[in-house]
Amino acid sequence: MSTMNDQKTPSSGDVYSLAEAEDARLIKEDAESLSQGQLIRRRFLHHKAAMVSVGVLVFITVMAFSSIGFAGLPGWWGKTYLDAGTVIDGGRPTLSLIPTWLGGDGIRWGEYPFGQENTGKDYFALVMRGTQKSILIAVIVGAVATCIGAIIGAVAGYFRGWVDSILMRVTDLFIVIPLLVLAAVLGQIAGNLGSSIVYLALVLGLVTWTGLARLVRGEILSLREREFVSAAQSMGSSSGRIIFKHLLPNTIGVIVVNATFAIAGAILLETSLSYLGFGVVAPESSLGLLISEYQNSFTNRPWLFWWPGVIIVAIALSVNFIGDGLRDAFDPRQTQKRSKKRKAKANA
Amino acid sequence: MKTPSENPAAPVLSFADLSVTFDTEFGDVDAVKKLSLDVKPGEVVALVGESGSGKSVTSTAAMGLLPHNAHITGAASVGESNVVGLPEEQVRRLRATNVAMVFQEPMTALNPVLSVERQMTEALELHDLAYGQDAVDRAVELLEQVGIPDPKRRIKQYPHQFSGGQRQRIVIAMAISCNPDIIIADEPTTALDVTVQAEILDLLRRLKDDLGTGILLITHNMGVVADMADRVAVMFRGDLVETGTVEDVLTKPQHPYTQKLLEAVPRLRHADEALASAGRSGAAEADRRLVLEAKNLVLEYDMRGHKFRAVEDVSFDVASNEILGIVGESGSGKSTIAKAVLGLLPVASGTLSVQGEDLVTLPPKKAKAVRRRIGVVFQDPAASLNPRFPIGDCITEPMVIHRVGTRKERLDRAAELLDAVRLPRTVLNRYPHELSGGQRQRISIARALTLKPELLIADEPTSALDVSVQASVLEMIAELQAEYEFACLFVSHDLAVVDLLAHHVVVMKDGRTVEQGPTSTVLHAPQEDYTKRLLAAAPVPHPGEQRDRREARRKLLREQGLRID
Numbered sequence: 009m010s011t012m013n014d015q016k017t018p019s020s021g022d023v024y025s026l027a028e029a030e031d032a033r034l035i036k037e038d039a040e041s042l043s044q045g046q047l048i049r050r051r052f053l054h055h056k057a058a059m060v061s062v063g064v065l066v067f068i069t070v071m072a073f074s075s076i077g078f079a080g081l082p083g084w085w086g087k088t089y090l091d092a093g094t095v096i097d098g099g100r101p102t103l104s105l106i107p108t109w110l111g112g113d114g115i116r117w118g119e120y121p122f123g124q125e126n127t128g129k130d131y132f133a134l135v136m137r138g139t140q141k142s143i144l145i146a147v148i149v150g151a152v153a154t155c156i157g158a159i160i161g162a163v164a165g166y167f168r169g170w171v172d173s174i175l176m177r178v179t180d181l182f183i184v185i186p187l188l189v190l191a192a193v194l195g196q197i198a199g200n201l202g203s204s205i206v207y208l209a210l211v212l213g214l215v216t217w218t219g220l221a222r223l224v225r226g227e228i229l230s231l232r233e234r235e236f237v238s239a240a241q242s243m244g245s246s247s248g249r250i251i252f253k254h255l256l257p258n259t260i261g262v263i264v265v266n267a268t269f270a271i272a273g274a275i276l277l278e279t280s281l282s283y284l285g286f287g288v289v290a291p292e293s294s295l296g297l298l299i300s301e302y303q304n305s306f307t308n309r310p311w312l313f314w315w316p317g318v319i320i321v322a323i324a325l326s327v328n329f330i331g332d333g334l335r336d337a338f339d340p341r342q343t344q345k346r347s348k349k350r351k352a353k354a355n356a
Numbered sequence: 357m358k359t360p361s362e363n364p365a366a367p368v369l370s371f372a373d374l375s376v377t378f379d380t381e382f383g384d385v386d387a388v389k390k391l392s393l394d395v396k397p398g399e400v401v402a403l404v405g406e407s408g409s410g411k412s413v414t415s416t417a418a419m420g421l422l423p424h425n426a427h428i429t430g431a432a433s434v435g436e437s438n439v440v441g442l443p444e445e446q447v448r449r450l451r452a453t454n455v456a457m458v459f460q461e462p463m464t465a466l467n468p469v470l471s472v473e474r475q476m477t478e479a480l481e482l483h484d485l486a487y488g489q490d491a492v493d494r495a496v497e498l499l500e501q502v503g504i505p506d507p508k509r510r511i512k513q514y515p516h517q518f519s520g521g522q523r524q525r526i527v528i529a530m531a532i533s534c535n536p537d538i539i540i541a542d543e544p545t546t547a548l549d550v551t552v553q554a555e556i557l558d559l560l561r562r563l564k565d566d567l568g569t570g571i572l573l574i575t576h577n578m579g580v581v582a583d584m585a586d587r588v589a590v591m592f593r594g595d596l597v598e599t600g601t602v603e604d605v606l607t608k609p610q611h612p613y614t615q616k617l618l619e620a621v622p623r624l625r626h627a628d629e630a631l632a633s634a635g636r637s638g639a640a641e642a643d644r645r646l647v648l649e650a651k652n653l654v655l656e657y658d659m660r661g662h663k664f665r666a667v668e669d670v671s672f673d674v675a676s677n678e679i680l681g682i683v684g685e686s687g688s689g690k691s692t693i694a695k696a697v698l699g700l701l702p703v704a705s706g707t708l709s710v711q712g713e714d715l716v717t718l719p720p721k722k723a724k725a726v727r728r729r730i731g732v733v734f735q736d737p738a739a740s741l742n743p744r745f746p747i748g749d750c751i752t753e754p755m756v757i758h759r760v761g762t763r764k765e766r767l768d769r770a771a772e773l774l775d776a777v778r779l780p781r782t783v784l785n786r787y788p789h790e791l792s793g794g795q796r797q798r799i800s801i802a803r804a805l806t807l808k809p810e811l812l813i814a815d816e817p818t819s820a821l822d823v824s825v826q827a828s829v830l831e832m833i834a835e836l837q838a839e840y841e842f843a844c845l846f847v848s849h850d851l852a853v854v855d856l857l858a859h860h861v862v863v864m865k866d867g868r869t870v871e872q873g874p875t876s877t878v879l880h881a882p883q884e885d886y887t888k889r890l891l892a893a894a895p896v897p898h899p900g901e902q903r904d905r906r907e908a909r910r911k912l913l914r915e916q917g918l919r920i921d
Contacts, residue, residue, distance in 0.1 A: 024613035235740040242698035
């Protein structure tokens with residue numbers, strides 16, 4: 009092997025061996041080592057639409073939870089969503105965003121910023137209460153559905169064979185039953201368990217994991233053929249370790265992106281259920297319930313319909329944009345921004 | 357036959373001051389710097405280089421297929437027209453009629469859901485050369501020309517019904533279908549077995565002489581260069597470092613990079629050299645301490661109910677401080693044996709024992725304890741490390757699994773191993789994607805050695821690496837073995853690599869042993885026809901010698917009564 013030993017000593021300042029050049033670069037490189045997670049975070053933070061959406065979502069969340077208080081804690085907004093009162097000015101909203109010099113009433117918050125409903129309840133408090141519920145449902149459904157879906161998908165994909173067949177047939181079973189019907193029936197049962205919204209959220213989580221399970225299974229099927237999995241198996245790793253340490257962390261892209269879409273879906277599902285009368289019931293409030301109750305007021309008191317509607321759309325859209333941002337961050341090949349920049353430079 | 361150009365000496369493909377810069381997330385990357393190169397009709401120019409040298413980028417530029425983040429200056433001319441800056445539609449018209457491409461992977465270059473007929477007539481019809489039955493007749497003619505037997509019937513078939521070599525022949529037939537002036541062959545034989553490679557090279561040589569097309573051959577294999585090329589251009593990190601005739605470059609390299617590259621190419625030793633070093637057989641026969649022993653091993657894959665027998669009645673043994681090479685072409689079952697030893701595949705019958713303990717009959721718990729003494733290095737450096745684990749975690753993983761040592765002891769061991777594979781200790785916190793292929797393969801070796809194994813399984817550890825990197829990794833395996841005295845099962849398709857490392861060799865074909873014994877006997881005085889054919893097909897990086905070997909191979913094939921293309 010004398011021929012090989014010769015190349016260890018570089019003859020001059022120039023390095024003419026690929027192996028040496030690479031090693032030299034590695035030793036020289038003192039730049040901060042970025043893990044894949046850090047790279048993804050950096051890309052995500054540079055995604056404008058996603059960052060604006062994060063801002064919107066945080067604003068809505070803080071607003072909803074701090075204004076009327078949550079779980080016994082008092083909020084800064086004096087009124088509650090339960091107390092009726094006298095209807096002032098036909099329940100018209102007092103919120104104004106147009107300054108006086110533009111011909112408006114000036115920027116002011118007023119007594120009833122979102123107006124009042126027919127019994128004189130403060131509509132701002134009602135909408136905020138509904139938003140709390142929607143966000144709570146979204147988070148619980150997202151977490152439950154993601155956990156179940158990821159684990160079922162990973163187990164099915166990793167073990168294959170009869171385990172896969174059984175789990176996937178169960179998944180198919182959940183898919184063939186119309187989601188709304190299933191959720192309505194189970195939601196009714198959950199409603200009997202207790203009035204807390206948490207039961208409804210758990211039930212919704214139990215029926216919406218199917219899409220993620222299939223995606224994760226597909227991903228795992230291809231990942232399990234990679235050699236690092238064989239290496240772990242031959243080192244004597246247990247199946248649990250391989251699934252949770254090696255496989256699932258590598259599907260995090262699919263999981264996170266899908267979780268955001270599942271959250272958006274859950275908000276809309278709760279809204280539809282409450283609208284149909286199967287979800288949250290009065291005197292509790294939910295955005296879907298508010299819309300269903302006041303849909304007839306659309307012509308004479310449109311704000312009763314607009315406020316909850318706008319907030320639903322804002323939450324669903326921003327969660328979807330965050331999902332988009334995450335997908336681009338996990339898979340930078342899909343973005344084409346850099347080439348545009350280059351073209352602009354070339355034209356200049 | 358169309359004449360390539362009015363003036364026979366005018367180049368069919370020429371690059372003038374071609375520079376390509378990629379605009380990436382991490383700043384600009386210069387892939388090709390000021391490259392100038394000509395290919396004349398009927399000439400084979402080999403573009404040689406290791407990964408990152410820019411050889412594939414150069415050829416892709418000529419096809420006008422570079423991605424949008426590439427910034428190209430200079431000229432890449434096909435015949436008279438410069439592809440750089442040409443509108444998409446005009447470049448499209450040039451493809452196939454003027455410039456055609458043969459890709460590396462024949463399975464992915466063909467569309468699996470279309471019949472060969474549909475795919476072959478497509479190019480003819482798109483370029484207004486022939487339609488309907490005429491196109492089919494022409495396609496059959498082309499298949500005949502590239503040596504597909506019974507083309508009239510087989511043209512109706514789908515890609516999966518052909519073997520790898522035949523698929524590459526079909527890709528070549530498609531490339532020549534519109535009589536291009538120049539064929540760009542990007543690693544056309546890299547994915548193929550060595551005997552098939554020799555046939556494909558024969559075919560390309562014949563077609564070039566018949567049709568007078570120029571060929572730009574992109575390859576990393578110096579043996580292929582010696583076999584095919586008229587002229588050679590060597591690239592290193594985007595620069596063209598040396599050009600010249602194949603004799604000059606391969607036998608009298610001027611540039612230090614070319615010299616080192618050629619030195620690093622593993623070669624089969626000459627028979628006399630091998631016999632002189634025949635003493636290199638590890639421990640003396642008497643005190644061989646057997647680590648791995650397989651007797652009448654049978655291995656089967658379960659293909660949805662019915663069994664496929666991958667290995668049939670194979671016996672071998674490996675003693676400590678010894679390397680056993682298993683060589684064979686794809687489908688020979690060589691990697692299947694490695695899998696079975698690692699416990700990734702159950703043994704159908706026979707025995708497989710590690711230090712006297714039979715893994716087949718041992719209960720799973722005990723088998724796991726035995727496998728602690730086995731380390732493994734896989735083929736693909738991109739896939740064999742978990743991308744989400746920092747290097748430190750990758751190396752210490754075996755200790756975590758077997759609950760060995762405290763966190764501090766584990767990190768100390770990792771640092772020790774990094775020294776052994778000559779990587780800086782700072783990489784402990786880096787991630788696999790920050791390392792090159794060779795470095796990652798060294799991490800794999802370090803991981804395999806973490807628990808001081810008695811047996812190392814190396815499944816094609818260097819076949820995905822560049823030549824010079826391969827040399828340093830092989831050297832490292834040999835050094836580490838001398839130090840740690842483990843037994844090693846080395847699976848490879850490359851006879852020269854096995855000749856360099858192994859003390860004993862098993863030659864396999866279709867799941868059976870063809871020949872086995874000490875390296876010096878099997879690889880230098882082979883008894884079986886198959887071993888002889890295998891040895892004759894491996895090209896050597898010396899044009900004169902390779903010409904003699906080519907003739908010798910033809911003679912051998914005639915003697916064995918086999919078809920010569």
